[in-house]
Amino acid sequence: MSQLIVKNLCLGYDNMTVSQDINFQVNKGDYLCIVGENGSGKSTLVKTLVGLTPPLSGQIIRGDGLAPSETGYLPQQTPVQKDFPASVGEIVLSGFLASSGFRPFYTAAQKKQAMANMERLGIADKKNDCYRDLSGGQQQRVLLARALCATRKMLLLDEPVSGLDPAATAEMYEIIQRLNKEDHTTIIMVSHDIESAVKYSSHILHMGSRLQFFGTKEDYVKTPLKASFRSQSEGLSKLVDEAELCTRASALSRNRRYYK
């Protein structure tokens, strides 16, 4: 049984259809990347999956013991958060809110778990720092640690690397891959970056107004979709040697830890 089956889903706001006839399924341990042009409904799909936007029609079926509250969510940053006075520890702990029910305060076990998640993502030493003083990459790791407090089963990430510098981007992809490989956390990620999507994911969902694709990345590379998507960024990729950039980026991120 799949964790998530999406059947004939139609997305939109106030009867304005953004995208329709979406069909795919996600099994435990899958790494699904959702790609597509701007406005193709990628973020709306994620919002619908986590229950923020009601679907216009179609079905979302959860299985394999996945409760609706067991989806960790990494939303795009809101303007409110940019100058929010909160410590890293406070934010990470708030991931336990749903599982606390009506209990007013967090338990010692939850605090320990939150600490473990912060250590996992390398932000334990920032526990008492203010969120607004962190770099973009660190902020994303805080929000990821919070999502891990909510669940270990499935993470939905809405453009987790947007606005990050190359080093932080590489680091973020590494962390997500580790969660997927080591903890078998199911990953569903919206991405603009088609190359990384193909590099890290196991499945691809390509959304577009006319053409759609869902399948393994091996099949995806053979389709003309990727080529058409790629040709737009061709000019850029010719200038940059991607493999070299990644090596340099991870070296940089390793060095950065010593600076601080």
Added chain:
Amino acid sequence: MDFLEILAKIPEYLSYPFVRYAFIAGVLVALCSSLLGVTLVLKRYSFIGDGLSHVAFGAMAIAAIFSVSNELMIVMPVTIIAAILLLKGGQNAKIKGDAALAMLSVGSMAAGYLLLNMFSASANVSGDVCSTLFGSTSILTLTDRDVLVCVIMSILVICVFLLFYNKIFAITFDENFAVATGVSASLYNLLIAVITAIIIVLAMNLVGALLTSALMIFPALSAMRVFNTFRNVIICSAVVAVFSAALGILVSIMISSPVGATIVVVDLIVFGGFSLAGRLLRK
């Protein structure tokens, strides 16, 4: 007057029951406002206090025309309903929050004043209006029952705030995440709306309709200049609010200035101090 002389006079002032009542009510209302103010400021709802107090003014005008003996019976429900309508719409409302707020606020203000002018039985309409808007001396004429209502409501608000502290934090920081993980954000938004309305109606007695939002936003803004965690901001904001209210009431009694305006000016001065301190600390 010498400073020591003034200090020596404080016990004498406090021996009057009306001064004690004003102190109890003023400090409690300021405390409650400041707790909620942090959330409202961070959610970008700073003007909600202002808008709702204008609604409360309109409701009070209606209560005055029908000579209802207990104004709260009309003012409280009307304000609560307005708060729910405003806060519930949230980010996804058809008319964006600020426009809806401006509309409701000036609309009820105008209607209230119009009704009072046309139908009021009182001989001194402009006096009534002025004291409703700026609070004037009503805080020094509180009855036993007013104080009791104020104390009960304040304790209720503080308890709710403490019990739901973690929920309020999560909803304020990231409503979408909370909803995605299965928290009923609309329930807690409703709770925040109702408490906000209650506090505003209580605060109207103290500083008047026009100045209630100052009690909510100034302590929160001051605290945010200096402190970096949500818990510390809340604690500092509460301390600032209590201090400013107490000092404001005391000063207003001594130099016989209007109570509400004095408290707000003290808040303003404290804010200036905190801004300066914050800037020095960041360097």
